[in-house]
Amino acid sequence: MVDPIPLVDLAAQHAQVAEEVQAGWAEVLARTAFVGGPQVAAFEAEYAAYVGAAHCVGVGNGTDAIELALRACGIGAGDECVLPANTFIATAEAVVRAGATPVLVDCDPHTYLVDPDAVAAAITPRTRAILPVHLYGQLAETERLAPLAARAGAVLVEDAAQAQGARRHGAGMGGVGRVAATSFYPGKNLGAYGDAGAVVTGDAELAGRVRLLGEHGSPRKYEHSTVGFNSRMDTLQAVVLSAKLRRLEGWNAARRVAARRYDALLSEVAGVIRPATLEGNEHVWHLYVVRVSERDLVLKRLHEAGIGAGVHYPVPVHLTAAFASLGYPEGAFPQAEEAAGQILSLPLFAEITAPQQERVVSVLAEALA
Numbered sequence: 001m002v003d004p005i006p007l008v009d010l011a012a013q014h015a016q017v018a019e020e021v022q023a024g025w026a027e028v029l030a031r032t033a034f035v036g037g038p039q040v041a042a043f044e045a046e047y048a049a050y051v052g053a054a055h056c057v058g059v060g061n062g063t064d065a066i067e068l069a070l071r072a073c074g075i076g077a078g079d080e081c082v083l084p085a086n087t088f089i090a091t092a093e094a095v096v097r098a099g100a101t102p103v104l105v106d107c108d109p110h111t112y113l114v115d116p117d118a119v120a121a122a123i124t125p126r127t128r129a130i131l132p133v134h135l136y137g138q139l140a141e142t143e144r145l146a147p148l149a150a151r152a153g154a155v156l157v158e159d160a161a162q163a164q165g166a167r168r169h170g171a172g173m174g175g176v177g178r179v180a181a182t183s184f185y186p187g188k189n190l191g192a193y194g195d196a197g198a199v200v201t202g203d204a205e206l207a208g209r210v211r212l213l214g215e216h217g218s219p220r221k222y223e224h225s226t227v228g229f230n231s232r233m234d235t236l237q238a239v240v241l242s243a244k245l246r247r248l249e250g251w252n253a254a255r256r257v258a259a260r261r262y263d264a265l266l267s268e269v270a271g272v273i274r275p276a277t278l279e280g281n282e283h284v285w286h287l288y289v290v291r292v293s294e295r296d297l298v299l300k301r302l303h304e305a306g307i308g309a310g311v312h313y314p315v316p317v318h319l320t321a322a323f324a325s326l327g328y329p330e331g332a333f334p335q336a337e338e339a340a341g342q343i344l345s346l347p348l349f350a351e352i353t354a355p356q357q358e359r360v361v362s363v364l365a366e367a368l369a
């Protein structure tokens with residue numbers, strides 16, 4: 001039996017940071033200071049500098065990061081937030097948890113990024129936020145969305161969970177929007193060893209409100225100026241993230257090389273639509289998503305051959321049971337729905353080898369023959 005090829009190889013990545021993480025963790029354990037502290041502050045400063053934002057606030061996870069960003073912008077009951085139907089459910093969950101109403105829109109059929117024309121058509125007098133999702137590792141058309149938000153008196157809150165290191169016309173997450181939220185879930189390009197997330201923004205006051213809300217509304221111990229909740233970054237996670245951040249540019253470059261190799265290998269395979277990069281984007285290939293007909297059969301064949309392909313995501317938000325109450329019928333978002341039945345994420349990580357990619361493509365070609 002040949003070795004399986006995972007969708008993401010976290011062991012290969014850990015090997016590169018193991019020593020640094022162990023040394024950093026030993027220090028945290030010796031001090032028994034597990035929440036916040038200098039390691040979290042250091043990571044926040046490093047990540048803010050990396051993305052080119054003035055402020056970064058570490059939080060418990062990416063879903064909280066979106067919710068906190070929305071709440072810190074004053075968004076709540078009676079407000080509408082426009083977001084794509086083809087996203088991970090967390091984008092919509094965060095809107096509901098903030099007390100607002102998700103208004104879903106369709107995506108571009110080639111890049112799967114939110115369609116700015118659809119966003120424009122969905123704006124109402126109650127629109128208070130537009131949430132583009134920087135899906136699969138490339139930024140949405142923020143330069144078209146930001147003016148739409150400004151005209152509507154809404155804020156642009158970027159869901160940048162899948163886009164650590166991605167740039168559009170040279171600017172990273174939060175470069176155009178007022179605020180961006182990201183997730184450091186283990187499988188992300190920059191992944192922790194558990195849950196973690198962050199909010200980045202150029203607005204000091206907004207960053208302060210995010211921190212306040214995630215700290216039980218407490219500016220000082222046992223002083224509570226507002227009702228918040230608990231969403232803080234663990235110190236152990238900050239140690240991991242700092243070690244990995246130093247290597248992220250190299251890992252993202254390796255992902256780009258691997259994506260180009262898939263592009264070349266797949267150009268020979270009939271029946272596969274390769275992923276498209278939007279002009280002006282520096283993609284970080286969180287996921288390499290192709291499109292095939294008979295996707296479920298192809299996925300089964302890949303799994304049988306030990307290849308960890310995935311689907312991100314098989315059911316658009318409006319067709320989940322959780323969001324049926326929004327009332328969107330089947331057919332409401334034809335591009336998102338058609339894509340959901342055909343998309344297929346192939347294994348991609350910085351350490352993937354050419355022979356591994358060749359095997360993925362050869363099994364895929366056989367399944368399609």
Ligand SMILES: Cc1ncc(COP(=O)(O)O)c(C=O)c1O
Nearest residue numbers: 061062063088090091161183185
């Ligand atoms: C697009 C998107 N938004 C939000 C999230 C939520 O992040 P988390 O799992 O850290 O809560 C994720 C990842 O899981 C995601 O991929």
